[in-house]
Amino acid sequence: MPINVLMPALSPTMTEGKLARWLKKEGDAVKSGQVLCEIETDKATMEVEAVDEGTLGKILVAGGTEGVKVNTPIAVILEEGESAASAAAPAAAPAPVVAAPAASPSTAAPASKPVAAPAADAGRVFVSPLARRMAEQAGLDISAIRGSGPNGRIVKADIDAARAGTKAVARPAAPAAAPAAASVPAPAAVSAAALAAIGPHKLVPLSTMRRVIARRLTESKQQVPHFYLTVDCVIDRLLAGRAALNARSPEKGPGAFKLSVNDFVIKAVAVALRQVPAANASYSDDGILMWDNVDVSVAVAIPGGLITPIVRNADAKGLAQISTEMKDLATRAKDGKLKPEEFQGGGFSISNLGMFGIKEFGAVINPPQGAILAVGAGEQRPIVKDGALAIATVMSCTLSVDHRVIDGAVGAEFLAAFKRIVEDPLAMLL
Amino acid sequence: MAEQQFDLVVVGGGPGGYVAAIRAAQLKMNVALVEREHLGGICLNWGCIPTKALLRSSEINHLLHNLDAYGFSAQNVSFDIAKIVKRSRGVAAQLSGGVKHLLKKNKVTVFDGAGRLDGVAAGGARKVAVSKDGKAVASLVAKNVILATGARARVLPGLEPDPACIWTYREAMVPAKMPKSLLVVGSGAIGIEFASFYRNLGAEVTVVEVMDRILPVEDEEISAFARKAFEKQGMKILTGAGVKGVRKGAGSVTALVEQGGKTQEIAVEVIISAVGIVGNVEGIGLEGTKARVEKTHLVVDGYGATGEPGVWAIGDLTGPPWLAHKASHEGIACVEKIAGLKGVHPLDTSNIPGCTYCMPQVASVGMTEAKAKAAGRKVRVGRFPYMGNGKAIVLGEPEGMVKTVFDAETGELLGAHMIGAEVTELIQGYGIARTLESTEAELMHTVFPHPTLSEMMHESVLDAYGRAIHF
16 A cells, blocks of 8 residues: 655644655655655754655655645655555645745745645635635735635635734734634735835745744734833843853863853843743733743744744753753754754743844734843943942843733833842842 | 424425425434425415416417417417416426425425424423314424424405405416406516416506516616516506505406506406515414514524524525525525534525516526615626527527626626526526636636527626627
């Protein structure tokens, strides 16, 4: 019996991914454990290993194909004596999913056209002609719309609902619908065709990560009531402590470390969250989830986007351990090698743009987390101390807060705790 | 009396009730059907079917009087109204027997009598009492009851039925002798079909309509086209007119017809009153339930729920349109809802075709041009005349038109309106297109066979986009 290789789910929440490339070609012998292809999810690239032995008889989904649904057959492995013909298209053989966008972005791939991502497992979106046309006219992505017609067919009423939904979501007063509300409209529904007239341009196809960033952050800004609290932290003592500690690092070897200011910030956030647990929480319609652990997500810029690997139980870890872990996570994030559990979850995020000289900024909350701390550059500023002008190294931090779960006073309490720790880093030891 | 247990009791055996009963049996329910008179209901016994049999005879009469056009000659062509009626009754009887057989085949238990809600049994099940000629004949218990008791002719004061000279559809369907002259009050489907039938058999026919046009639910262009065609056949049509009173004489009746402030007397042999219907809401035990009656019809949701637990209603007993095929579809949706099937959709009442079997026939689905505009749609309208169609000329039926109304922005087929030979057989094509949510593009891409009347359906779509080939 020919064996179907199915699109794997690399995480419990994954519904589709990009089949980045094939490492085997049709006719190649494969052994159990050999890497067949690479799958790119919203955040990471993973290798798919063969589970069975045989010959790669047929590749059903070409490398570079986006939006491949989990469990779609992507290839067929033949056992000895079987021919590719006998394996031809199992009943549910997916019609070729959207071909990869043309390599040359200058040929303005018609981005206004809804991306015909596959529905269910059949590799085809069932949509009435009228609904398809109305979605096109409204700039809606039909792959993001759930059909209510017979067998899940998308019909006019679904487009009407999606369009009404776009408007409803835009109303800030609307109570945050569950993020997975039916037929979430494609983020922003901006068609390239509508913009093309502005001037000469080239069209860069959206990566999976870019789509996810667009969707999630649009949802966040539309559905999460943000407010912002800013505090200035004097970090001269922190810098001195950092220098002293770094001096203690062995020259080389496994025990070597070099603490960054950010490592101190991670630790300070973790200790402050332990002191003010009300800030370590997420909103749901059923109630507030108070997180037991202190898991801190740290935004890392990577080629083509960003990702937030997690330092788990950061309150219980020493600075050196946090530093080592963070370096490892950041390195592997840049290589696209993070495991899903290393970036999915977390109760609180830190985004630090200090290294770029940013003085202060407000970050967008990463749902379902309740808050994110935006960290600016530590710089020498004049301050007033004991009635006299003085110079100090000051770092401005802005907390973006989901008001549904954290009120102003709680946010201020958390920031006060954070400031106390950052300004008196020995307190971390307590 | 011993109570008999069922999963479902259906009260009324018309096209709503018997179809619901069969669907329920298919879904493994133990079903009882209570019918007081005829299986198949009004539709099969006193409505759709026997009238179409009559109209078939009048159509043949029309052909016989135009034989010359087809190369035939015949003398002394005549008809016997008794035989025409007999054939019509035979057709109805044959089909009613068919329904009986279908119910038996599906193991539906049929009770001969009138059903009435009779309170709630232990455990919340509904009780239905069945009586025949005033005597109780059975007591049924079921978790769910579907009321499908239908409707009857509305009676206007002064136009109370009289077998001698004032008929409803019932009397009009079984005339003892051929009337020489008639006045038809009401120009909806029922009134116009009888007017057409009797006119084609040679009676002098006058139609009185209170609205400003005949077939008032149809598209205005179709109404105007029909009026012209009927008047050409010798029918008299008075619109914006009403009957203010009648005076019965020996072998005749005089109607006082008011139109535009003036009253005229019209003496005819018979008046046919066809001014709508009222729901059969009486005597079915609705008292004390949460079921709500509005303008003689039960108020229900999209699946037939009445608000009273376990009591559902479908068909003419509920809201418009009052058509057999609407009742059947409602019956199925209702039963599937009761059975808890997944993906049950309520009937989309905007997509129910209407057919009138006058000569020329009229058929339509969806919105009229005026309604589409009133709904704020920008429309594109296509028209194609029978005169431009090969098959229509072959048949000797050059009178008619096919009109289509599209949403100018989305290409949605908002409505289709047809008049002419066999349009009642054609309209389903547009119905399917609408169900599948086709736009003009799919209709244009569809290959219609040549030579057929259906080619006009294609041409009308093309015409809406300025692309008609044959006109």
